Amino acid sequence: MSFSHLAHTLFPPSVRLPDILLIDVGLVLAGLGILGLLTKTRRWGWLWREWLTTVDHKKIAVMYMIAALVMLLRGGIDAEMLRAQLAAPGAHFMPASQYDEVFTTHGTIMIFFMAMPFIFALFNAVVPLMIGARDVAFPRLNAMSYWLFAAGAILFNLSFIIGGSPNAGWTGYPPYSELLFNPGPGENYYFLSLLIAGMGTTMTGINFLVTIVRMRAPGMTLMRMPLFIWSAMVTSALVLFAFPPLTVALAMSLFDRVFGSSFFTLAHGGMPMMYVNLFWLFGHPEVYILVIPLFGVFSEVVATFSKKQLFGYPIMVVSILAIMFLSYGTWVHHFFTMGAGPGVNVFFGLSTMLIAIPTGVKIFNWIFTMWGGRVQYTVAMLYQLAFIPTFVIGGATGVLLAVVPADYQFHNSYFLIAHFHNVIIGGTLFGLLSALYYWWPKMFGMKLNEQQGKWAFWLFFIGFWVTFTPQYLLGLKGMTRRIYTYPSGLGWHNLNVISTVGALIMGAGFVVLVFNLVWSYVYGERDLTGDPWDGRTLEWSLPSPVPEYNFARIPVVHSRDAWWDMKQKGQSLAALRPEDVHDIEMPKNSPIPFLLGVAFFVVGFGMTFKWWPIVIVGGLGIVLCLLFTGFDYDDHHHLQADTVRQSEASLGRLQG
Amino acid sequence: MSETNQALTAEQAYQEDNDSALGFLKPQxxxxxxxxxxxxxxxxxxxxTFAAYLLVMNHVLPPVALxxxxxxxxxxQAGxxxxxxxxxxxxxxxxxQLIPLYLVFLIAIGMVGMSIWIMLFKSGVS
Structure with missing residues (x-):
């Protein structure tokens, strides 16, 4: 292969646009800056010991959260670019090919590389603390999940610098994604990065399911679990069953592109519609994977800030389980217009409407929890209050879309776009931000500034409605999804301008949020009590930030809101007797998860360009990592009781 | 569990939480x-896996037998x-072991069966 050929493969014209070249320069400078800083402050050993090889769920949570915030920035910039292009009729803010790439990366990043890791950040940060455990069930697998996610995310984000971005939409339907019509490496990046990240996600699902079933503190029966734990358990089960169909669909598409098979091709008897079926067999449970954890968050937040027990706990559990089962029976509503018969469409239309019932039950329960309570308007609670009407309206438009004949009009119009942003921003993003403000003190040991947080909240909330209300109307006026540009005179211009202004307001909200995080990290009020919100669940019984071993002594649970109950009885975990502290078995740090991530990245990059020697090297790396970890029995160590006593004493939690 | 202000030991609580039928849940x-x-x-x-792959690639059997x-x-392989x-x-x-297995079969058959049901229309279209 000649040098110029290689250069053209790696840097085709689509990645030599001026804005991308500018970003290239910025990335190189930022990379050099970080390398220089790490070397100058001699932080390489620290980075390796404390972060890259860690198996501590609390540190993995921090890494997930940082990745998710960076991806929120990237996805947000994509969104602003899309809105800039659509602000005026006949605009050419960017070339049409780049527009295709930007809407593809916007969707894929926001779903797979922003929302999912953010949710896993919350699981990692909170689940073991809430159930009174010292770590997750499989700590090393947990680290592997993170590094596989990171490998996938880096591979996906590399695409716009090297080789060209995917451009077939976040769903990657054939024939758009078929080799014949889409010859560049972009779609290979898409399939490979989602496969790699998806493996990590599946492992996370297994890990948290086992953790919650097996590692609860004594006395914490299923019906005494905090609702966030229920939601984490249901989400893990959904992940476990939803990701295999996606993995299969992605792997078969990759075979079509790389090895010349024809599962989903138009020629040789392939069936592109089967990809659509498999994708949504995953995709609909995925929607609930994205929102159920936040139902859990809201259930915790509303009880804490209303100073009341959650209203109707058993009904909440039943409705969350009902959602879990029903969400497997609704996937066809994503492709009613594909043309399956009326029998199929009616069945799935009705099942879709059915799922609104348990969701409605939850909404009432949250409202009744606030009813008669002393509601504190903290930022976390404001997001909860904004979530309820936003999600209800999003859900209601979803029921409109479930009416099959009407869906033939709404399908893939801006009405649909407005609907799913309504539920994903109103449900998922508001929930994530609520959780960020609620659990930040536990994760980092300082409170986020409430005043700045309220600014960010109002910008997000107002910006959201200004952006998406016009999009409902645009959809009804016939504007379709993924449209590059439109002529004037259709009556779309004004509404699009309003929508773009809303997107800018949300962008301002993000800037304020980041300022809030950075400001609070430096000047924020330290959380000295470990219980800044007067919380109800066990994580607030620990100091902030939480010591490595979480609980010096595993608590015994007597009731539903365990920590609240202890406080009412005047008990505390802080008055530990020295003789109650024993040696603690802790998992050992391991470089294997990080190296496994690197190996998967190498395989993914090599296969994107079909450079087989690189694939073989990476594949050997994977096999070696797995063999080594499979026969590595020296995976834990004992934390001496004296070390724990000293640590607890320094936190003022030891008697005598 | 009876309401009591006296703290249970971990072992007692564990016993109360898991009756004898659930004893197997104890970590082993x-x-x-x-x-x-x-x-x-x-x-x-x-x-x-490779046996199936080679059979398909080499066309040694007629379609139904294959x-x-x-x-x-x-x-x-599933077994x-x-x-x-x-x-x-x-x-x-x-x-x-059987209860989760039944559940797995239910979900797997549901997914496969419903997919076949959904995709049946294709024979009428193409």
Whole structure:
């Protein structure tokens, strides 16, 4: 292969646009800056010991959260670019090919590389603390999940610098994604990065399911679990069953592109519609994977800030389980217009409407929890209050879309776009931000500034409605999804301008949020009590930030809101007797998860360009990592009781 | 559990939480010295997969016979994986293994069956 050929493969014209070249320069400078800083402050050993090889769920949570915030920035910039292009009729803010790439990366990043890791950040940060455990069930697998996610995310984000971005939409339907019509490496990046990240996600699902079933503190029966734990358990089960169909669909598409098979091709008897079926067999449970954890968050937040027990706990559990089962029976509503018969469409239309019932039950329960309570308007609670009407309206438009004949009009119009942003921003993003403000003190040991947080909240909330209300109307006026540009005179211009202004307001909200995080990290009020919100669940019984071993002594649970109950009885975990502290078995740090991530990245990059020697090297790396970890029995160590006593004493939690 | 202000010991609470029927949930640790069974199971899975692959690629059988053979291979492999990797044989009472298995079959058949139902229209369209 000649040098110029290689250069053209790696840097085709689509990645030599001026804005991308500018970003290239910025990335190189930022990379050099970080390398220089790490070397100058001699932080390489620290980075390796404390972060890259860690198996501590609390540190993995921090890494997930940082990745998710960076991806929120990237996805947000994509969104602003899309809105800039659509602000005026006949605009050419960017070339049409780049527009295709930007809407593809916007969707894929926001779903797979922003929302999912953010949710896993919350699981990692909170689940073991809430159930009174010292770590997750499989700590090393947990680290592997993170590094596989990171490998996938880096591979996906590399695409716009090297080789060209995917451009077939976040769903990657054939024939758009078929080799014949889409010859560049972009779609290979898409399939490979989602496969790699998806493996990590599946492992996370297994890990948290086992953790919650097996590692609860004594006395914490299923019906005494905090609702966030229920939601984490249901989400893990959904992940476990939803990701295999996606993995299969992605792997078969990759075979079509790389090895010349024809599962989903138009020629040789392939069936592109089967990809659509498999994708949504995953995709609909995925929607609930994205929102159920936040139902859990809201259930915790509303009880804490209303100073009341959650209203109707058993009904909440039943409705969350009902959602879990029903969400497997609704996937066809994503492709009613594909043309399956009326029998199929009616069945799935009705099942879709059915799922609104348990969701409605939850909404009432949250409202009744606030009813008669002393509601504190903290930022976390404001997001909860904004979530309820936003999600209800999003859900209601979803029921409109479930009416099959009407869906033939709404399908893939801006009405649909407005609907799913309504539920994903109103449900998922508001929930994530609520959780960020609620659990930040536990994760980092300082409170986020409430005043700045309220600014960010109002910008997000107002910006959201200004952006998406016009999009409902645009959809009804016939504007379709993924449209590059439109002529004037259709009556779309004004509404699009309003929508773009809303997107800018949300962008301002993000800037304020980041300022809030950075400001609070430096000047924020330290959380000295470990219980800044007067919380109800066990994580607030620990100091902030939480010591490595979480609980010096595993608590015994007597009731539903365990920590609240202890406080009412005047008990505390802080008055530990020295003789109650024993040696603690802790998992050992391991470089294997990080190296496994690197190996998967190498395989993914090599296969994107079909450079087989690189694939073989990476594949050997994977096999070696797995063999080594499979026969590595020296995976834990004992934390001496004296070390724990000293640590607890320094936190003022030891008697005598 | 009765309401009591006296703190239970961890062991008592554990006993109250799990009645005798659930006793198997207690963590049981035993280390295999060398995972011989798992390695053979892995090799067996690979052999079965490649057998199916070669049968399809070399067109040695007529379509119906081919489908039945690769389906049989798939069922054998599913059994192998359940037995070797899913701890089906580890004795904690068959009843406890069967309930999740029924659930798995229900979901798998639901997914496959409903997909076939959804995709049936294609024969009328193309």
């Amino acid at each position: 640790f035993h280390e295999e010295k060398f995972p011989t069974v798992q390695i053979w199971g892995y090799i067996g899975s690979l052999v079965l 489908l039945s053979v690769i389906l049989t291979l798939a069922v054998i 192998l994986q359940l037995g070797v990797f899913m701890h089906l044989k580890e004795g904690r009472g068959l009843a406890w």
